[in-house]
Amino acid sequence: MLPRLCAAADETRPGNVQGVVADASGGGEYVSAENTAAQAGEHLSPALRQQAWNEIRRNARKLGLATASQGASKLIGVTFAWPLAGNGLSDPGYHAISNFVDQASNSQVLDYNCGARSYNGHRGTDYYLWPFSWYKMDNNQVKVIAAAAGTIVARSDGNFDRSCSVNNNNWNAVYVQHSDGSVAWYGHMKNGSLTAKGIGASVAQGEYLGIVGSSGSSTEPHLHFEVYDANSNLIDPYAGSCNGLNLQTAWASQRAYYDSAINKLIVGTTPPAFSTCPNAESPNENTSIHYGQPANFSTFYRDQLNSQQSQYRIVRPNGTVFASWTHNSPAAHYSSSWWYWNWSSFAPTGPSGTWRFEVVYNGQTYSQNFTVSP
Numbered sequence: 001m002l003p004r005l006c007a008a009a010d011e012t013r014p015g016n017v018q019g020v021v022a023d024a025s026g027g028g029e030y031v032s033a034e035n036t037a038a039q040a041g042e043h044l045s046p047a048l049r050q051q052a053w054n055e056i057r058r059n060a061r062k063l064g065l066a067t068a069s070q071g072a073s074k075l076i077g078v079t080f081a082w083p084l085a086g087n088g089l090s091d092p093g094y095h096a097i098s099n100f101v102d103q104a105s106n107s108q109v110l111d112y113n114c115g116a117r118s119y120n121g122h123r124g125t126d127y128y129l130w131p132f133s134w135y136k137m138d139n140n141q142v143k144v145i146a147a148a149a150g151t152i153v154a155r156s157d158g159n160f161d162r163s164c165s166v167n168n169n170n171w172n173a174v175y176v177q178h179s180d181g182s183v184a185w186y187g188h189m190k191n192g193s194l195t196a197k198g199i200g201a202s203v204a205q206g207e208y209l210g211i212v213g214s215s216g217s218s219t220e221p222h223l224h225f226e227v228y229d230a231n232s233n234l235i236d237p238y239a240g241s242c243n244g245l246n247l248q249t250a251w252a253s254q255r256a257y258y259d260s261a262i263n264k265l266i267v268g269t270t271p272p273a274f275s276t277c278p279n280a281e282s283p284n285e286n287t288s289i290h291y292g293q294p295a296n297f298s299t300f301y302r303d304q305l306n307s308q309q310s311q312y313r314i315v316r317p318n319g320t321v322f323a324s325w326t327h328n329s330p331a332a333h334y335s336s337s338w339w340y341w342n343w344s345s346f347a348p349t350g351p352s353g354t355w356r357f358e359v360v361y362n363g364q365t366y367s368q369n370f371t372v373s374p
């Protein structure tokens with residue numbers, strides 16, 4: 001399926017432009033396939049869900065692990081670290097969130113923060129790769145790691161991992177039971193990427209479990225992270241005023257609802273190219289530009305809000321400013337968005353040396369160096 005990239009020309013107009021003005025600019029929202037109503041569906045069929053539970057309970061019993069305690073409240077006795085990590089990736093970020101746990105028991109959609117970043121019946125949190133989810137999967141750039149230490153009580157591997165649609169196929173997943181009897185489900189991983197550790201093996205917090213993929217009922221590479229307490233009550237790891245499942249956060253450090261950041265800056269002579277599912281995208285990174293070549297500068301955001309102004313600069317080797325401008329997103333919120341500025345003939349007379357593409361956004365400075373040469 002085609003990624004949805006939407007922007008009108010006036011949405012991208014930069015402000016306070018100084019220096020050498022870009023010849024073209026654009027961009028807009030990237031709508032994850034995981035976030036489109038048509039694709040929303042249970043991430044594991046009821047039959048496969050039951051099969052997973054049967055395996056988890058059978059193995060936990062065999063291993064003599066903690067079982068449901070009487071009258072336990074709906075909280076878990078372990079704290080979670082972030083379940084993803086870059087795998088040899090130098091980008092400042094690599095994900096965005098398409099769906100939180102659906103807190104509404106009826107057909108409404110309600111996330112823990114009283115918003116609607118979910119779909120009806122969703123039982124986990126979906127972290128999709130952004131930008132270039134297929135490229136990232138193909139290059140093993142983002143790994144799933146254990147949010148908490150525990151014991152592998154079930155696993156499934158060997159399933160097709162380039163899914164573009166909702167289906168009834170099984171996923172590649174690891175299920176980790178923690179010391180208090182709670183269980184975390186890590187789903188949709190890349191075929192053959194799972195940890196070599198088997199049922200009954202211990203994993204440490206932060207330990208490798210697999211690579212983010214698109215196995216099972218999935219429309220794009222993402223991690224579906226689902227959590228149960230020792231009594232098989234669904235837990236939403238995020239605390240918030242509309243979390244009716246549990247009062248306390250499960251995170252050691254809960255990230256903001258709008259976790260605004262820049263995931264990646266790209267400099268190139270050809271614009272980045274998206275693709276149709278499940279083909280890899282073309283980032284077209286090229287940090288070596290010759291005098292007068294076309295140059296493209298792109299920025300990939302997560303949770304961009306229109307109240308957040310980005311300050312852009314392209315700086316020459318001697319520290320003087322070649323171009324500067326400001327930019328605001330036109331929308332109240334985008335889970336993922338990208339914006340680009342093109343020069344059809346960049347620095348036709350140089351100077352040569354190491355230049356810098358820089359963005360100040362939400363209190364952080366992001367930069368990407370590139371060289372210009374004759």
Ligand SMILES: [Zn+2]
Nearest residue numbers: 043124126224
């Ligand atoms: Zn999900």
